[in-house]
Structures are given as C-alpha cells and as structure tokens.
Amino acid sequence: MPAPNKHCIFYRVYTIKSRRQCMTENNTARYTARFIESARRVGAEVLQVDSLQDAVTYIKDKAKGTALVPETSLVRRHHLRALLSEAGVDVFTEKFRNAGQMPGTGVTFCNFCLADSGTVVLESTDEEIRLATTLPELHFILVDPATILEDNLAAVEPMTTFHQGHAPKFIAYITGPSRTADIERVLTIGCHGPREVHILLVNGISSDLFEN
Amino acid sequence: MATDETYKKSVEDAIANPKLSKALHLFGDAYLIARENAFKGLDFEAMRTELAAMKDDVRIRRKELLAEFIKNAEAAGSKVFIARDTKEANDYVIKLAKEKGAKLIAKSKSMVSEEAHLNKALEAQGIRASETDLGEWIIQLAGQRPSHMVMPAIHMFKEEVAELFTKESGTRLSPEIKTLVDHARQRLRKEYFNADIGLTGANFLIADTGGIGLVTNEGNARLCATLPKVHVVFAGIHKLVRNMEDAIKITRLLPRNATGQLLTSYITWIRGAVPVSGEQKEQHIILIDGGREALYESQVCQNALRCIQCGACANVCPVYQTVGGHVFGSIYISAIGIILTAFYEGLDKAKEITRACIGCRSCVAVCPAKIDLEEIILHLRNEVTKEYGMGVVKNIAFKAVMKNRTLFHSMVRAASKLQRPVTQKKSGGSERRIIRHLPLHFMEKDFTEWRDLPSIAPKSFRDQFNTILQHVTKPLYRVGFFVGCGADFVYPEVGVSLIKVLNALDVEVVFPKGQNCCGIPALYAGDTETGVDLAKQSVEAFTEANVDYILAICPTCTMAVKRDFVDRLADHPQWSAKAMALSSKTMDAAAFLENILGASEKLRAMDLVKDSGSTKTVTYHDSCHLKRGSNVWKEPRALLMASGHQIKEMKNSDRCCGFGGTYSFLSHPQISRQITKDKVATIEDTGVKIVATDCPGCMIMLKGAVGKADETIRCAHTMELLAESLNENY
Incomplete structure (x- = not known):
C-alpha cells in the first residue's frame, strides 16, 4: 500500500487505523509480558513455544498417567488429540467419568486470559471440559497471546456476550494451581484442583475469544 | 446474668491461651502487607465508593x-x-x-x-x-x-x-x-x-x-x-x-x-x-431472607448488607486478634458479625459482643463496601442498653453525674483533692457511695497491676484558664478551645501548651466555661439521652462564644463536635442548625495548626533547631479517631519535624492503644490490657524514649502502661512537645 498523501482526505483514516494496529500489537506484547509475570507469581509454569508441535513435546515430557483432552472446536481444528497420541501421550478415549477419581493429566485450550492477574478463562459448559480441568493432577493450557486481555474489567464485555440468551453456561476463571491456607494460614498448593498448571503460549491458535 | 458469666469466662479463657492470639497477630501483620501490595496502582477509595453505590442501588431496587x-x-x-x-x-x-x-x-x-x-x-x-x-x-x-x-x-x-x-x-x-x-x-x-x-x-x-x-x-x-x-x-x-x-x-x-x-x-x-x-x-x-429484609429496612443498619464477606474487618481488629472469633462473634464474627448476629440471631445473642468493640475504626478504614461499622455497632449498643440497661455504674456516672455539669465538675475537683477518681465521698450523696462500690463487671483484682492510673490534676484546666496571660497583640484568629475531660481534669498542661503554641503563632484562645463533656463515653455505653443533653450544653457555650474556629486536642472530642453533635441533635431543629454551624469550623489542633495556619513553615522559619545536636527523636502513635476519624496523621508529624524532632516510626503506628474510654476501665479491661501490651512492645522496639500522640485517652493508656514497662520512656502530647521547643528557644 502506498504511503498516504498528507493532503488526501483519507489521510486521517489511514493513520488512525495504522495507529490502532500498532497499539494492538504493542498491547499484545505488553499484556503477554504482564501475563507471564502474573501467572508465574501465582505458581503457574508459563512457557512461550514456537509451535503447537513444541507444546505437544513439552506436554509429552511432563504429562502423568492418562490425559483427558476434551473434544472442543480448537482441539478438532488443530488435531490436538492426534498430535498428543502420536507424541506418545496416553489420550483417554472414553467418557471422562470413567477415567477414575484422580486422573493424571488434562489438556485444554482456553478462551482468553487476563494479564494483570495471570488468569485463564475457559468456557466449560461441556462436562468433559469441566472434568478435564478439575480432576487431574496436572493441567496444561494452550494459549494464543492474541487473546490476552489487560484485566478483568476488559473481560466484562466478552463475559456479558457469553451470557446472552438463556442457554446454561459454566465459565471458569483459573488463576494458578489449586491452593489453600486453611491450616495455620500456610499456603499449600494442590488442595482439590490441579496441583500444577502449565500454560503454553503458542501464536496463531485462534484469536477468537469465544472459541476454545 | 448467666450469659454474662459465660461470656466473661470465654474472654478469660481466650486471654489465657496466647497461642491463638499470637497466630492472629502474625496473620494480621502479614495481611496488611499482602493487601497493600494487592492494591498497588489501584484507587481503593474510588473502588469502594463505587461498590457502595452499586450495593445501595441493589438495595433500593432489590424486588x-x-x-x-x-x-x-x-x-x-x-x-x-x-x-x-x-x-x-x-x-x-x-x-x-x-x-x-x-x-x-x-x-x-x-x-x-x-x-x-x-x-x-x-x-x-x-x-x-x-x-x-x-x-x-x-x-x-x-x-x-x-x-x-x-x-x-x-x-x-x-x-x-x-x-x-x-x-x-x-x-x-x-x-x-x-x-x-x-x-x-x-x-x-x-x-x-x-x-x-x-x-x-x-x-x-x-x-x-x-x-x-x-x-x-x-x-x-x-x-x-x-x-x-x-x-x-x-x-x-x-x-x-x-x-x-x-x-x-x-x-x-x-x-x-x-x-x-x-x-x-x-x-x-x-x-x-x-x-x-x-x-x-x-x-x-x-x-x-433470614432477617436480611429486616436489615435492609433498618435505616441505621442497612449498609451492613453491602458486605461482600471478605473478613477484613476481623483481620485488622485488635479485639479479634486478642480473643479470636469464637469469643468475638457468633456465626459471623468481628465487626460485621456483631451486626449480622443482632439481625439474624436476635439482639439478645449480640448483647455482649456489641460492647466488645473498642471503637478504633480500623474496620471502617479497611471495609471494601465503605460500611461505617462502628457507627452501626454504636447504634446497636444503644438498642441493647434500651433493652437490657447499661449497668449501675454507667447509669449513675452518666445520667446522674455527667449531665449535671456543676455536679460533675465539683465531683472531679473533690476527687482531685483526695487523689482517687470519683470514688470518694464528699458531700455524702448516695450516688457516690454506690460508685465507690463499683460492681465492676470485669474489674477485679488486677486493675492497676499492669498500668498506673492517672491521678486527677490538682487544678483542672477550666480552673486555670483565667490565670493564663495571653500576649497576642494582633490576633490572626480567635479560636474557642474545646478542652475535653482528659485535658481538663487529667492533663491540663496539654491545654496550657496549646495556648502557648497558638499565642506564639498569633492566635488568641477563648475558653467558653459552659462547655461540658463531649458525651462520647455516654454514647459508647449506649446512653443517647445523656449524649443529647451534653451536646446541647456545649453547642450553647460555643455558639455564644462566637469564635473563628473551635479546636480540640482530643480527636474523639473533635469527632463528637464535628460529626456527632449534628446527628445527635437532628431531632431538634434549632439545635441542629447551631451544631451544623459549629461543625464546619471544628477541627483538631494539629490540623488547624498545619492546614489553616501553615504552622510547620512558620516554625521552621523560627529556626527552632539551633544545631543538629538539639534534635530529639520521637516515635509517633496515631490515635484511632485522629487518623481514621479525621484523617489527620501527616499534620502532627509535620509539626513535630518542623519543631526540631526526628521521627522514628514504630510498627503499626495506627493500631489501637487499647484505651477505648470506658472500655478499658469498665467493660473489657482484660482485652484492653492485651492490646496495650502490643503497643508498648512496638514502642520499646523503636528504642526511642519519647512517644508522641495527639489524644489524652491514648496518653492515659500509654503513660500508664509504658511507665510500668520502662520508666525512661516518656509519653507526651504533640502540643506539649511543640511548646517545649518554643520554650527552649524563646
């Protein structure tokens, strides 16, 4: 595209647009840095990887036992189950309720994240998603940095959109691993939810906040 | 009286088990740091104002x-x-x-x-x-x-x-x-x-x-x-x-x-x-519902339902830290617990705990829903008093004695002569005999074991005022001095110091003699009637005096004159208009000096520090009602520094000293004692030998307890220290 002529009536439109684009890119970088810092502070492992394949390799190295990988639209689109299986992860193929009371691993994508608190937001109305994120010892979450929002105020809009209509909804904010301080106020990780949360940042998964 | 006894025993048991209290203190300290970090970069005040407005809208539109x-x-x-x-x-x-x-x-x-x-x-x-x-x-x-x-x-x-x-x-x-x-x-x-x-x-x-x-x-x-x-x-x-x-x-x-x-x-x-x-x-x-609708309908208490149940009011509460939630609460604990217990379980269940609040307002400062917990608790205490009485001692002290200014003041004079506060016979009235035989709820053997009690000054401030010569040729302002009982009868030297400081800065002081006790002790005990009566007496006196400002050196009195008189007299239109007029010109002496007079600049110009060797190090104790009642805490520090003092801060300088007025004498001296112990320890930790404060109540507590712990530490009112700096130099 040729550089806009200052006298051209579209000049303002051009500049505004490119500024906005710039801002989005800057924000993504800024929010990503903030998100990584915040999520680590609450005890999550965060790693930026170059490709989904690298993420799969990481999961393979760390995963324990059988892995619950709910069939979501992103899982299907990116063939995540197949990739994990091929890499040697024991992907559970039955209904997750049959995976025992303490399965080893859960792997999911997410909808979006909150930079200031290190939170991952996951629409979990499908029961399989809920089981895969509440029962396992380890939870691996694949995140597209383009979906990192500044803070939970920025989440008001997508959260409101999620609740349009009357369909049943279950949305989880996950900020680090499960924790308690109920005995002598000593912070202890791994009370009822996952003991470990691994967040893998992979570009290009999906920038759609309503898809997971 | 059975519940009284059970409650009293639960307090004693809790205090006898310091392990819990120690844990709660550690938790409370860690909490403050974590909370401060969590709010970094955010405007807590704006956030809680917004939350309060949102919750109020929900209350109105709840159906x-x-x-x-x-x-x-x-x-x-x-x-x-x-x-x-x-x-x-x-x-x-x-x-x-x-x-x-x-x-x-x-x-x-x-x-x-x-x-x-x-x-x-x-x-x-x-x-x-x-x-x-x-x-x-x-x-x-x-x-x-x-x-x-x-x-x-x-x-x-x-x-x-x-x-x-x-x-x-x-x-x-x-x-x-x-x-x-x-x-x-x-x-x-x-x-x-x-x-x-x-x-x-x-x-x-x-x-x-x-x-x-x-x-x-x-x-x-x-x-x-x-x-x-x-x-x-x-x-x-x-x-x-x-x-x-x-x-x-x-x-x-x-x-x-x-x-x-x-x-x-x-x-x-x-x-x-x-x-x-x-x-x-x-x-x-x-x-x-379970009592919530009734609470929503209560004009005075409804704000309690703004609560989002964060528990912060317990985390910062010195009473909670001393006795724990099983004593200071029922199903819900601490400040909010008092209110919810009254509404969900009945006033009877809340009877004891409404009196257990020391009134330090820490909970009010930290509440994310901007609930004035202390005010609601005071209201409930008043209800409890109406329902169950406030006990013989307070009844006589407040109703029979304090309301009658001349009787009150002559009794104090009498007590002063005999050096035993209000417990000696003079003219032989039956009230006093009963007062001498205080059925002291909690106050048994160890009342002075852990602190010295102040003696009544030989000559009250009101009896000294006329003898003080003021040399102010061209006064910038004429201010009325609301002395308050602590400075009037126990520490008149604070009032004398204030006059010296004000005169040095070209301010003339007027002392309306018709003024009486601010009424807070009676109100805190739940006796509104006496509170109203006392408010009228002082409003009358200061309205007649027609001064530019009204100054107090006791922050509880400041709050009373500035805020409570207006509320207390709301049902009496002519009185409330007068109270309102006084309210706008009432403030604490330190706030007046710094914010109206710009005193620290003037003091610095006087060059009170001749050489660095003459700098004195002090540590400053923020009294509850000055910091959280009037938001004054920078001012006294600025004044002290400008007059040649260095400040070495103590840990938790704004944590209650344990005084709480009659709380420490009548209702809960054991809890007070523990809270005071903490304060003394933080003072001693600084290694500083002077502790400054701006409240005669805190002075009673600190002078008494610090004196027992370490005789070399002195407790003084900021006005005394300022006056001394002027003395040394002029």
Whole structure:
C-alpha cells in the first residue's frame, strides 16, 4: 500500500487505523509480558513455544498417567488429540467419568486470559471440559497471546456476550494451581484442583475469544 | 446474668491461651502487607465508593432485581425457591434429598448454611453432609463453628488437625501441613463422586444473567457443582448484583481485600442446568431472607448488607486478634458479625459482643463496601442498653453525674483533692457511695497491676484558664478551645501548651466555661439521652462564644463536635442548625495548626533547631479517631519535624492503644490490657524514649502502661512537645 498523501482526505483514516494496529500489537506484547509475570507469581509454569508441535513435546515430557483432552472446536481444528497420541501421550478415549477419581493429566485450550492477574478463562459448559480441568493432577493450557486481555474489567464485555440468551453456561476463571491456607494460614498448593498448571503460549491458535 | 458469666469466662479463657492470639497477630501483620501490595496502582477509595453505590442501588431496587434474577435463572433451567427463613431453606433441601433418595451431600463453603445449621438439620433426617472446603471440613470434624469468615479453622493448629484426621481415617497422620492437605484431597475426592447432591453457596446472584458466581481457592466448589447430578445453591438474598460488570468489579475488591490475592485460584460462573453425564443437571437455587429484609429496612443498619464477606474487618481488629472469633462473634464474627448476629440471631445473642468493640475504626478504614461499622455497632449498643440497661455504674456516672455539669465538675475537683477518681465521698450523696462500690463487671483484682492510673490534676484546666496571660497583640484568629475531660481534669498542661503554641503563632484562645463533656463515653455505653443533653450544653457555650474556629486536642472530642453533635441533635431543629454551624469550623489542633495556619513553615522559619545536636527523636502513635476519624496523621508529624524532632516510626503506628474510654476501665479491661501490651512492645522496639500522640485517652493508656514497662520512656502530647521547643528557644 502506498504511503498516504498528507493532503488526501483519507489521510486521517489511514493513520488512525495504522495507529490502532500498532497499539494492538504493542498491547499484545505488553499484556503477554504482564501475563507471564502474573501467572508465574501465582505458581503457574508459563512457557512461550514456537509451535503447537513444541507444546505437544513439552506436554509429552511432563504429562502423568492418562490425559483427558476434551473434544472442543480448537482441539478438532488443530488435531490436538492426534498430535498428543502420536507424541506418545496416553489420550483417554472414553467418557471422562470413567477415567477414575484422580486422573493424571488434562489438556485444554482456553478462551482468553487476563494479564494483570495471570488468569485463564475457559468456557466449560461441556462436562468433559469441566472434568478435564478439575480432576487431574496436572493441567496444561494452550494459549494464543492474541487473546490476552489487560484485566478483568476488559473481560466484562466478552463475559456479558457469553451470557446472552438463556442457554446454561459454566465459565471458569483459573488463576494458578489449586491452593489453600486453611491450616495455620500456610499456603499449600494442590488442595482439590490441579496441583500444577502449565500454560503454553503458542501464536496463531485462534484469536477468537469465544472459541476454545 | 448467666450469659454474662459465660461470656466473661470465654474472654478469660481466650486471654489465657496466647497461642491463638499470637497466630492472629502474625496473620494480621502479614495481611496488611499482602493487601497493600494487592492494591498497588489501584484507587481503593474510588473502588469502594463505587461498590457502595452499586450495593445501595441493589438495595433500593432489590424486588425488581430479584424478580429479574429468578426469571433469567428459570429460563436457563434452574429451579428457584425463596426461603423466608433458614428453616424453610433447610426443609427444602431435606425434601429434595428425600425425593432423590440422597444419602450424601457434598458441600462447599456456605456461610448461610452455617447460619441455618443445615448440617445438623440434615443429620437429624439421616442425610450426611460432607464439608469439602478444607477449613470447613476440619471444623466439621471438630464439631465447632467457623472462627473467621474466609479462614474458618484459623484458630486451630496442625497438631489438632492431625489428631482429627487420624481419628476420622483410622490411620496415623503426622502433623505436617502438606501431608494433611494431601490426605484431605484423597479423602474428599471420594465424597464428590459418591454424593447425590452437590451444595454450594454463591458470592453473586447476577440479575441480568440468572447465573451465580463462586469465588474459591481450593477448587472444591467446582467439583461440588460438577460431579453430583443435582446442584443446590444456598445463598442469602443480599448476594444480588445487577449484572456481570458489577460481579466482576466485586472480584477486583474481594480477593485483594480478603487475602491480598489479585484473584483467587478459581472464579466459577454457573448459569442454569448445565449438562451432566449426557443429561441436564438439576439446579435448585434457594434464596434465603433470614432477617436480611429486616436489615435492609433498618435505616441505621442497612449498609451492613453491602458486605461482600471478605473478613477484613476481623483481620485488622485488635479485639479479634486478642480473643479470636469464637469469643468475638457468633456465626459471623468481628465487626460485621456483631451486626449480622443482632439481625439474624436476635439482639439478645449480640448483647455482649456489641460492647466488645473498642471503637478504633480500623474496620471502617479497611471495609471494601465503605460500611461505617462502628457507627452501626454504636447504634446497636444503644438498642441493647434500651433493652437490657447499661449497668449501675454507667447509669449513675452518666445520667446522674455527667449531665449535671456543676455536679460533675465539683465531683472531679473533690476527687482531685483526695487523689482517687470519683470514688470518694464528699458531700455524702448516695450516688457516690454506690460508685465507690463499683460492681465492676470485669474489674477485679488486677486493675492497676499492669498500668498506673492517672491521678486527677490538682487544678483542672477550666480552673486555670483565667490565670493564663495571653500576649497576642494582633490576633490572626480567635479560636474557642474545646478542652475535653482528659485535658481538663487529667492533663491540663496539654491545654496550657496549646495556648502557648497558638499565642506564639498569633492566635488568641477563648475558653467558653459552659462547655461540658463531649458525651462520647455516654454514647459508647449506649446512653443517647445523656449524649443529647451534653451536646446541647456545649453547642450553647460555643455558639455564644462566637469564635473563628473551635479546636480540640482530643480527636474523639473533635469527632463528637464535628460529626456527632449534628446527628445527635437532628431531632431538634434549632439545635441542629447551631451544631451544623459549629461543625464546619471544628477541627483538631494539629490540623488547624498545619492546614489553616501553615504552622510547620512558620516554625521552621523560627529556626527552632539551633544545631543538629538539639534534635530529639520521637516515635509517633496515631490515635484511632485522629487518623481514621479525621484523617489527620501527616499534620502532627509535620509539626513535630518542623519543631526540631526526628521521627522514628514504630510498627503499626495506627493500631489501637487499647484505651477505648470506658472500655478499658469498665467493660473489657482484660482485652484492653492485651492490646496495650502490643503497643508498648512496638514502642520499646523503636528504642526511642519519647512517644508522641495527639489524644489524652491514648496518653492515659500509654503513660500508664509504658511507665510500668520502662520508666525512661516518656509519653507526651504533640502540643506539649511543640511548646517545649518554643520554650527552649524563646
């Protein structure tokens, strides 16, 4: 595209647009840095990887036992189950309720994240998603940095959109691993939810906040 | 009197067990740091103002919003039931459980279920409820009730927990926290899978979505809401918010203020009957009134329902830190607990704890919903007094003596001569004889064992004033001095110092003799009638004096003249107009000096520090009502520094000294004693030999207790130190 002529009536439109684009890119970088810092502070492992394949390799190295990988639209689109299986992860193929009371691993994508608190937001109305994120010892979450929002105020809009209509909804904010301080106020990780949360940042998964 | 005795014993037992108090102190200190970090870069004041406005709007529109919530929840497949009281709520759960043939209910934390004694009700019907929140499970096994809103088992130690878990499981567990948490994880996992019903509370009931929000850390609420086929939501109607935005805004305040977290590990938003094992889950939402509607209707107390249950009012409360939540509370504990107990369980149940508040306003400063907890508690105390009386001592002291200015002041003079405050006979009236035989509630053997009591000054300030010569040729201002009882009868030298400082800065001081006690002691005891009478006397005196400003050197008096007189006289139009006129020109002496006169600049110009060797180091104690009542804390520091003092801050400088007026003499001297001990320790830690403060009440406490602990430490009013600097140099 040729550089806009200052006298051209579209000049303002051009500049505004490119500024906005710039801002989005800057924000993504800024929010990503903030998100990584915040999520680590609450005890999550965060790693930026170059490709989904690298993420799969990481999961393979760390995963324990059988892995619950709910069939979501992103899982299907990116063939995540197949990739994990091929890499040697024991992907559970039955209904997750049959995976025992303490399965080893859960792997999911997410909808979006909150930079200031290190939170991952996951629409979990499908029961399989809920089981895969509440029962396992380890939870691996694949995140597209383009979906990192500044803070939970920025989440008001997508959260409101999620609740349009009357369909049943279950949305989880996950900020680090499960924790308690109920005995002598000593912070202890791994009370009822996952003991470990691994967040893998992979570009290009999906920038759609309503898809997971 | 039986409850009195039981309560008194519970206070004594708590104080005899310093292990808990020590733990709560450590927690309180760590909490303050974590909270400060969590709010970095955010405007807490603006956030809580917004929350308060939002909650007030919900209160006003609650009927409409509740209907909206129900409509939306039902449209998403939920069944909604409104329970007028907790019994109806329990009955609903029991009926549902019977219909489903349910034997086990997995429960996540719900305070209203504690309020309803739901577990007991279920048990009576042969239905087992298993708590799954670690803290709740611990206290369930121990057969106790929560002692903190957010950390229910904060009063227990790992050894006790190991004992409980060992007993329950039959396997010996070591008292190691990690081991105990792991055990709970394994053991409770079975419960979620075996439960027929999962029961959760709700932090939010969102009107425009019909959904609920749950704020948790452990992940048990998610499991309770996911695994069993039936989900019961047990929630108080005050959890209502308008929309997602409201709820999200609360999530920005709640974890930060509760535990210093930016967000808890989990926030779970559930709307309607979500799928379960290929079917639709059954979701029942029980909305419980249980006294909330009455609280909403109470003009004076309604703000208490703004509460988002963060527990911060306990975390910062010196009384809570001293005796714990089992003594200072019922189902709900600490400041908010006093109010909720009165409304949910009855005034009778709240009778003792309304008096246990020391009035330091720490809770008010930290409350994310901007609830003036202290004011509501004072109102309830007044109700308690109306209902049950305030005790013989206070009755005579306030009603018979203080209301009568001449009698009060002549009695003090008499007492001064005999050097025993108000306990000696002079003219032989029967009141005094009774006063001498104080049935001192708590005040038995050790009243002066741990602190010296001040003696009444030989000559009160009011008797000295006329002898003080003021050399102010061209006064910038004429100010009226509201002396207050502490400076009038115990420390008149503070008033004398104030005149010296003001005169040096070209201000003339007027002393209206018709003034009387500010009335706060009577009000704090719940005696409004005496409070009104005393307010009228002082309003009259100062209106006649016609001065530019009214200054007090006691922050409690400042609050009384500035804020309470107007409220107290609201029912008497001519009086309230006069009180209002005085209110706008009343302030604490330090605030006047610094903010009106710009004194620190003037003092610095006087060059009071001739050489660096003459700088004195002081540590400063912020009195509760000065800092949290008038927001004055920078001013005295600025004045002290400008007059040649260096300040070495003590830890928690704004933590209560334990005085609390009659609290430390009559109602709860043992609790006071503990709080004072903490203060003395922080003063001693600084190694500084002068502690400055701006409150005669704090001076009574600190001079007495510091004096016993270390005779070389001196406690002085800021005005005395300023006057001395002027003395040394002029």
